[in-house]
Each structure stands twice: as C-alpha cells, then as structure tokens.
C-alpha cells in the first residue's frame with residue numbers, strides 16, 4: 001500500500017495548498033491512503049467542523065492531532081464522528097482515540113498518534129504507552145502500523161525509532177513545522193524527524209513573523225496570526241509498505257507557484273550488524 005503523510009497544516013494557506021495539490025498528487029503518486037496532522041488547520045489553532053469537512057473533501061482519509069487538538073471546543077464531538085485522532089498518551093477518560101485501524105484495499109493500517117514530553121502538556125509516558133499499544137496491534141495481526149510522533153525534541157523522536165524500528169512500519173515526526181532531511185528506512189521502518197508544515201513557508205512556523213519577533217525582543221506575550229498572503233508550501237512523505245515493512249519513501253514538496261518536487265529518496269539502511 002502507498003500512503004501519503006502530510007505534516008502540520010497551518011491555517012487557510014495550508015488548507016488552500018491541500019485543495020490545490022492533493023487531488024492531483026493522489027493520482028500522480030498513486031496513493032491508497034492519505035493522513036495529515038490537523039492541529040493547526042483552523043487559523044493556526046485547532047480544527048473546526050467546516051475545515052475538517054473541507055480537508056476530507058480534498059482527499060485526506062484520516063487526521064492526527066497534538067497539543068493544539070483542544071483549541072476549538074467542537075473537536076470533542078468531531079473526534080467521535082470523524083476519522084480524527086488525538087495523542088494516545090492522554091490519560092484515561094479524555095475524549096477521542098489515539099489509535100485507529102483502517103481497511104486499505106485488502107490490508108489493515110493502524111495509525112497511532114503519540115505526543116512527546118519535552119515542552120508539552122503533562123501526559124502519560126509516550127514510550128511506555130506506545131509499547132503497550134503496538135503489542136496489542138501486533139497481537140491483533142495488524143502488520144501496517146504508522147506512528148505520528150508529535151514532539152518538540154529530536155532526541156525523543158530518534159529514541160522512538162530505535163525502540164520500535166522492528167515493530168512498526170513508519171514513524172513520522174510533527175509539531176516543529178520545520179522539515180528535516182533525515183528520511184531513512186531502518187529495519188523496514190520509514191522515519192523522518194519532522195515532515196514540516198503545509199502552509200506559509202516564509203514568516204515563522206507558518207505564523208506572521210511580526211508577533212514572534214516582538215515576543216523575542218520584549219519577552220511580552222502576543223497572539224500568533226496566520227498571514228493571509230504568503231509564499232506557501234505543501235510537504236508530504238510518500239511511503240510504500242509491503243507486508244508491514246516500508247520498502248520505499250520520499251518527500252514531495254509542492255509550492256504555491258505550481259512547482260512540485262520529489263526529493264529525499266529514503267536511504268535504506270542494511271539490516272543486521274553495521
């Protein structure tokens with residue numbers, strides 16, 4: 001199966017990029033299933049019902065969240081009625097689900113949404129929780145397992161790869177909005193530290209640069225705004241799974257001006273001793 005994974009969609013420019021490019025990319029990259037991170041999709045904070053419908057209509061099949069999942073109140077209902085996830089390591093009793101299994105052609109695909117610890121809300125230990133979740137999925141016979149690791153610290157993401165590379169098919173990082181160039185397939189597990197944002201590629205992490213500059217100059221708080229006019233980008237990792245292992249992966253960058261580039265063909269690390 002061939003999967004597209006789009007990083008954090010930030011505000012209207014991000015949604016516009018998904019509408020502009022995803023229908024064509026589903027065809028050209030022969031994608032069977034598309035996942036995206038929604039937590040900044042509605043004006044940079046959370047997800048509204050209207051925007052969720054817009055993104056699903058553009059060709060997304062399932063969406064993951066993060067620390068900003070809760071920014072719009074209506075999300076609690078949407079987590080039940082739509083194929084949306086929130087991090088699995090929130091404590092018991094929190095609305096929504098952090099694991100969902102989908103039928104993709106003849107096969108099953110599990111999507112796990114996980115959140116790191118560093119600089120994040122106080123949630124359960126992601127490493128302990130994900131071990132438990134992956135064991136259950138494997139016991140149920142689900143071979144294709146994709147993890148969205150929503151985290152600030154690169155070390156947490158790398159440690160997750162080292163811990164799970166034999167047990168899951170892909171680990172893709174989100175949250176920093178800055179795409180990294182370390183796409184790799186290690187022991188059949190596709191990995192990138194951060195997929196990078198879909199939205200304004202200028203400014204600061206998709207937000208109007210004026211506010212963060214002022215915050216850094218003065219130390220005073222300020223409300224982030226998504227600029228309406230900007231140079232935009234869509235960033236997506238394409239990965240192919242065979243019998244639960246990643247066999248190829250690369251990155252697609254589509255620019256608002258119309259150009260599409262395929263880049264970062266994943267290095268496949270040999271299995272066994274280095």
Ligand code: FE2
Pocket residue numbers: 039066067068150175
């Ligand atoms: Fe986040």
